[in-house]
Each structure stands twice: as C-alpha cells, then as structure tokens.
Amino acid sequence: MVFKKRMLLGVISALVVGGGLLGCADQAGDQAVGQQAESEHPSWPALTSGIAKDPAIESRIDALLAQMSVEEKVGQMIQVEIRTATPEEVREYHIGSILNGGGSFPDNNKHASVADWVALADRYYHASMDTSDGGVAIPMIWGTDAVHGHNNVIGATLFPHNIALGATHNPELMRKIGEVTAAEVSATGIDWVFAPTLAVTRDDRWGRSYESYSEDPEVVRDYAGELVEGLQGTPGSGDLLRGKYVVSTAKHFLADGGTENGIDRGDAMLSEQELMDIHAQGYFSAIESGVQTVMASFSSWNGKKMHGHKYLMTDVLKQQLGFDGFIIGDWAGHQFVNGCSNVSCPQSINAGLDMFMAPDPSWKELFANTVAQAKSGEISAERLNDAVRRILRVKLRAGLFDAGAPSERAYAGDESLIGAPEHRAIARQAVRESLVLLKNNDGLLPLARNQKVLVTGDGADNIGKQSGGWSVTWQGTGNQNADFPGATSVYGGIAEAVESAGGSVQLSTDGSFATKPDVAIVVFGEDPYAEMQGDVSNLRYQGEQDLALMQRLRAQGIPVVGLFITGRPLWVNPQLNASDAFAVIWQPGTEGAGVADVIFRDAQGNVQYDFTGKLTFSWPDDATPVVRNRGENEAQALFQYGYGLSYSDSVQMAALSEESGLQQAEGRESLAIFNGRALDPWHFQVVDAANHQSVISSSVTKLNGISVKSVDRNVQEDSRRLQWTGEGDATVGFFANSRTDLSRYAANGGALVFDVKIDRAPSDAVNIGINCGMDCGAEQAITEVLSGMTAGEWKTVAVDLQCLATDGVKMDMVLSPFYVRTAGALDMTVHNIHVAADAKADIHCG
C-alpha cells in the first residue's frame, strides 16, 4: 500500500501560489489546460546537445541497467540532503545523489574547512561504492548551489549576483566566472552545481529578481551557453566535465520569472508562444552548449505545476529540444503536483522528472512508495529505465566511475583555489563592469583620491549586505564580515584607494564626522533575502533613514554620492534627488574594491575605469507595481532598458517627482471576501484529503474527504455548505494570484468576520487561517466557538486580526484572507465573509 503523508503549510501555500486559477476545476479541468496548450503549440526548435551520445557509454549503461534491481534504480532517482541522510543510509538505499541546501555545511559547521568538505564527499562516495550487500557500485553525485561563486563555502570568491552580471553585457566574462566557480567547487570534492539560473524576470516584485540576468531574453540566451561551458568545459575538450570542471544545471524550467504578480513559486499565465520567445531562450543556448541537468521549477504554467508537466518536460524539453541529460526536481517541489504528497509522486516521474530532490527526513517513505509504484507498473519499466539511463549517462560522461574518491581527484582539497587572487580579480572586474551610473550632476564623479572622504550608510562596511542572498547562509543574513575572510567591503576598497594617494577616509554608519569631509559616499540599500522571503508588494525602496542621512549631509553643503545596493530596480526618486551622483552597485559580492576602481580617478588624476554597465532591467518612475520591461510600458520607466551614463556624458538631472503613486488603503471600510460569490481577486478553492487542488465553480463538488455545496440562506445560493468526512486533512477557502494589503485593518482593530451554521459539531481541531505565500501564514483555532454552537442556528463570528497578524506574516501581502482546515468530521455552512474595521471580536489575541 502506498502511504501518503501531508505537509500542511506547503499544501496551503501550493494552493495559494499557482494552485491553478485557469486550470483544474477538477482533474478533468486540469487535463483541459494541457490539451488546449498542445493544440496550439508553436514550433519549438529542434536542437542538438553540444555533447553527442557516445555508443560506448550507452552500452555500458545497458550493462549496468541489466544488473540493477528496482530498488537500486529508484535509489539513483532520489537525491537526499546532507542534513537528513547519513553515508550509511546512502549505502543502504543505493542513493544516487546528495545535495547541500543553502546554508548547509558538513557537521552544520558554517566554518567547515575545504578538508571537511572533501572528507564528507569521500564518505558519501565510499558508501555509494560499497557493494558488501550485493548490487552494483555506482558513484554518487553531489550537487550544490554555487549561484554566484561557491557561496556555501567560507572564503570562496563571491561574484555579483546575476542582475549585476547582466549589466556588464559581457558574455565572455560569464565563461570565466563559470570556470572560476567550477574550480572552487572542484576543490571541495563536489561534482555538480545548481546554476545557472536562466529566469527572465518580468515582474520585479519577485524575490528572485536578482538571480536573473535580464528582463529580456536576449542577454539570458547570450549568457547561458557561456556559463554552461565555463562550468562544464568546452564540448570536445579533454577536460569536459572533469578536472576543474563540474556538471551544471539550467534552472528553473520553465518560466520561473514569469509568474503572475511576481509571486515566488506562482503561476505563469502566458501563451506558449510567450513561453518560448521569452522564458525558454536561455535553455536553447544551454542545451547547445551541452548542459547536463535541468531543474524543474516550483511554479506552474497556466495553473499546472511544472513538476507534473509532461508536455513541457517530456515532449518539449526532452524530445523536441533534444535534452538527453536528466531533470532534477526542486526542493520537494513534487509534493505540489495535484494528487501528490512529499512522500509519493509517481505523477512527476511519469511526466518526465528523473530525480526527486527529497531534502526532508521523509525521503525513505518516498523511496518505498516509488519502489512500490515501479513494481506495480504505476511507473512503467520503460520510464524507470529511461530516468536511470539519463542519470547514469551524466555520471559516465563526467567520468565519475573512473575518478576514484573525491579526495583522489586532481584539484580536491586544494585550498589555494578557494578565493584565489586570480579568481578575485575576475570578480572585481565583474563588479567594475556591472556598476550603472544613473546620475552625475556637475560631473561630481570620478572623484579625486587626495581629499577628505566620508564613507557612510549601513552598507558601507557590510560584506553580508553587499553579497545579498545565497551568501554563506541561504537568506544571506546572520553573517559578520569575519564570515568572509579575504573579502573587501565597499569601504575597504575606498579606504585603500584614497589613503594610498594621500587622502583621508572617515567611516561612520550614521553620517557623523569629526572633520567636515569634501565629499560623502552613502552606501545603502536592500538587506539580503532569498526566494519567497524577498517577494514585495510594490516597488518602493523603504529606507527612510538613508534618505534623512543624505539630506542632512547635503544641507551641510557636502556633495553626496549615493551607492545603491539592490537586488532589483526600485523607486528611489527621493534618494536620487538627495544625491549629486548616484550609481546602482547591485549586490557586488566579496570584491567591493571594484566600486572604488570606477568612482575614483587614479593617483595621477586620470580616469582609470569608466562606467560601462547598462541596465538589463527597466527602472520604475514610481513605486506602483506596473510591469515595465523592454517593449512593455516603456513610457513608465524612468530609465529604460540599456540606460547607463559614462564619464563622457554630461547629463544634468533635474529634480524628480517624489509622488510614489501608491495609495494607502485606509482599512476603514469593510472588505468583502464572499457574499454569495468569491469577490475579486479571490477564487473559492479546495485542497482535498488526497491533495487534489481544485477551483470550485459548480454548485456541488465532492472530493476526497470533503464536499462543498452552494446552499440558500436568504437568497439562492448565497452560502456554502462545507462537509468534512474526517478522512484526512482538507482545506477550503479563498485564494488569489495577487496580493491584498490588510495591514491597515490589522492596525485599526480589524477582524475577520463570517456567519456560520453548524450541522455537525467538529470531531477534531478546526483552524481558520490566512496565507501570504510559501511558508508565510498563520492559523487560529475556532474549534471551541464552533463546538459551543446550537446545531442549525446561525451565528456571526469575528476573529481579531491580531490573532493572524503574528510574526512572519506579511499582512500587506495577503494571498488568502480566509480558509478553514480540519482533519476531523465537520458540517458547517458559511455566509457573508468579510474583513471589518473596528469590529468587536469574539476571538481575541494579544
């Protein structure tokens, strides 16, 4: 029997983020989406991988497959995480791959040495090669997120994030960055990196915007192949995929950057033509350069999860585009496919996923269920063998069968590669070329070195902040400068430039100074974030303190240079107005000295390096979340795609409007969620006890463990009767693909108010909840209130919003304002659901 377990928050989040507004009114509806796409599909190019099939490798695979048991095959298809699987377990389950997630290190030690990494790699390798229980020896492959250098390793060279690299418009540099990254990864005995990210970000509110080279496919396509060859080596060369080269991953397939409203893991609602013309372009050059793995995206296309998308994974990627490597899942992303759980998802494998990324401790159940499904034929022998063949093909191409233990490989353990001076020099060059000058009134820049310089702002001497997310830790937070040995802060670079030429530098984060400076450099901007935690609801940069600091310096007659650390274009008109010169320095990484290289003249007073960076993202003229891209709403860009001044331009910028364009919702009028129908932007949705996600439009719907029915209270169908059978957790509520700001309601004593009638009292806990995205939400028990009601009688219940506005809940970014969840039996009818201001609550908190 196949056991299914649920991951609660994940399930609800999945409903919110791309549960399928267009698709899946039910299973049939789900299929309808796929069919519609297929009947209209444009002609995808027929590509050839840069790495040709080798008949010798294929026959070696035939021989291996012939000897492998179903268990061994399934083991190859499961990737486990170093925190949740020991080498001993890798041996026992014939596991084919391991990863370390963001901020995951040997022995949980952030300061693990190169020797520690290699020793751990050796232990997993030996476990995978141990055939003492019988079976075939197949070396494991270790994957890591080296997304801007080998970013989980202390002392590594960290490059500027991709958004900055886009601005360099230098494909050749991408190849070098790939090579440096691969060399540092090889030093730790690791074989495979989850990079490059080929997202084409269309809505800059997305928390992963900085992982994207551009909003326009052109740069992404030009870079993808270079990066892949830099990481893997050039097809045809002797060192391909070995020596100082590693296996690379094109991610996240497909349209991770195209989700509605920039919601991480959301739904890309696009035509197939747009999918191909915008989001797939990077994959074309990556495949032609021989990329060996592709990571499936968490997101959906028109309501259907990519992890279950047979048409795109199998028909398009593998067949049409000729991709013959393997598809890896993303962080238990299979669990969000309709009908799946984190421990069971034959649907994903059948759709074309070849390897599950299974980072949580339940991977053994996933293993057992997948073995059972392969034995019962639910996963065909043909599909099983194809998946394993692809994995073995990549391992054989990478020479892993013959390379010996990681510690025996040529570069493993070579500490001198980590943060090597030649590597840092390339990163510093990337910093220089990525800086974009937006304002330079009166030619303030370039600065002379021999003057009194004040360096201020909280980004001035903060290597964690200047490195952004995916820097030692997953979110890039919680680091000190000491966690980046060998790195240079922006201040460090300035101090070195100025002091070496007889000038003087004062550093103060608050702008205070002992001696009045000739010029002040204010380094400020976004704090680090990664993935969904970086999603925002509008484009306002919220640094009130930085602005006051700039204005104060300006008022004292000190010229101000604003240096903006950011992972995306944000509305900074007030800061632009408060600066004489203003440059976007993005998230430059460990080589902050690249900034001083450009903003200062050399010691002789000549321009040493000019600004050459040009925007690959349109810059907004106000904070409203209008989608601004090359060729789309260009009139609403303050600076269009391609903008960037150099020292030969003499452009005087006049004062800009400081109207953000945002209107604060007052939160004083009641906000209806349901009044007989779900109000815009919400849809009435259910996740049933078998994790089928459905948008409910019909008047009666029966699902696993729950049925929902439109019923009459005052007028026809003005209420919904929700009947849970007690067969497992099921959730019903109102969900959207866009965000609603409830923060003012929370501040104004607001409450979530609904009328309810009970026909069968709850047999287990009942919670109502709100959700603001993946891992973002809160629930409040209403069991007692419901249990105390008289059967058949209506009651109005008001829950204080404070109960739901708990830590970590972004009340200004709500995706679901109301859902009900229980695993027990319950028969309840709801009517008139709304958010009220100043309501008298029955359930109080805080």
Ligand code: BGC
């Ligand atoms: C991991 C990351 C991962 C994230 C996904 C974190 O705990 O360390 O690598 O991307 O979870 O939610």
Ligand code: BGC
């Ligand atoms: C991210 C991927 C990453 C993986 C492993 C996921 O949450 O989406 O980009 O490769 O975690 O850390």
